[in-house]
Amino acid sequence: MLVCIGDVVEDVVVWTDGPLRTGTDNPGRVVRTRGGSAANVAVFAAATGAASRFVGRVGTDALGAALTTDLERAGVEVRVQRAGRTGSIVVLVDPSGERTMVPDRGAAAELADPPPSWVAGASVVHAPAYALATPGPATAVRTLFLAARDTGALTSIDVSSVDLVTRFGADALRAAIIRLAPDVLIANTEESAALGPVPGVATTVVKAGAAPTTVTGPDGAVVRVPVDPVA
Numbered sequence: 001m002l003v004c005i006g007d008v009v010e011d012v013v014v015w016t017d018g019p020l021r022t023g024t025d026n027p028g029r030v031v032r033t034r035g036g037s038a039a040n041v042a043v044f045a046a047a048t049g050a051a052s053r054f055v056g057r058v059g060t061d062a063l064g065a066a067l068t069t070d071l072e073r074a075g076v077e078v079r080v081q082r083a084g085r086t087g088s089i090v091v092l093v094d095p096s097g098e099r100t101m102v103p104d105r106g107a108a109a110e111l112a113d114p115p116p117s118w119v120a121g122a123s124v125v126h127a128p129a130y131a132l133a134t135p136g137p138a139t140a141v142r143t144l145f146l147a148a149r150d151t152g153a154l155t156s157i158d159v160s161s162v163d164l165v166t167r168f169g170a171d172a173l174r175a176a177i178i179r180l181a182p183d184v185l186i187a188n189t190e191e192s193a194a195l196g197p198v199p200g201v202a203t204t205v206v207k208a209g210a211a212p213t214t215v216t217g218p219d220g221a222v223v224r225v226p227v228d229p230v231a
Helices: 037-047 062-073 135-150 162-168 170-180 189-195
Strands: 002-005 009-016 028-035 052-058 077-082 086-093 099-106 124-128 154-158 184-188 203-208 211-216 222-225
Touching: 002 037, 002 135, 009 062, 009 099, 028 037, 028 062, 037 052, 037 062, 037 124, 052 062, 062 077, 062 086, 124 135, 135 154, 135 170, 154 170, 162 170, 162 189, 170 189, 184 189, 189 203
Parallel strands: 002 052, 002 124, 009 086, 052 077, 124 154, 154 184, 184 203
Antiparallel strands: 009 028, 086 099, 203 211, 211 222
């Protein structure tokens, strides 16, 4: 089983018909959907037929109930704390496809003290680096990684975004990852360049869009894996 620790939020995606004009109406289209890196990974795993579980925190509101129900309908086991209000992210997409995001993580940023039993039965426990950006979730990831290792599960971290590396600071993020000592570190080429080498990680996976993914193993052996085209 894959267990994903992190955020489930509502993405409010606003497609604008032209450049934003302040102080007046702007024509466009608004779509609401489930978001959150950890939740999305859990759903993708379930879609491939793998057992998956999401661990996080939502609010005591209708939105939190709707998001967790959506995860369950997608085949994901759900283990969540409920308090406060559920987070949302406003994503502004201009006609060229450029995305501007305004995140408000809400309850997701307050995950704290999840029981080790929430990773019971896991073969892999995964967390996006977004979860390391706030103290509560960062401590939760550490607790659950330790519990996972005690049962022989592997652990993985996805660097998540260049912006996160910049805001967190490459040195600080590297130090946080080193403390967690994940078995696998995942990044794209830009994230990997921004973060720099992370000592102590057994396996690194560097994605390069449509180009082959580079996997470097514990012995230093490098394997390049072709990426199937997206229809």
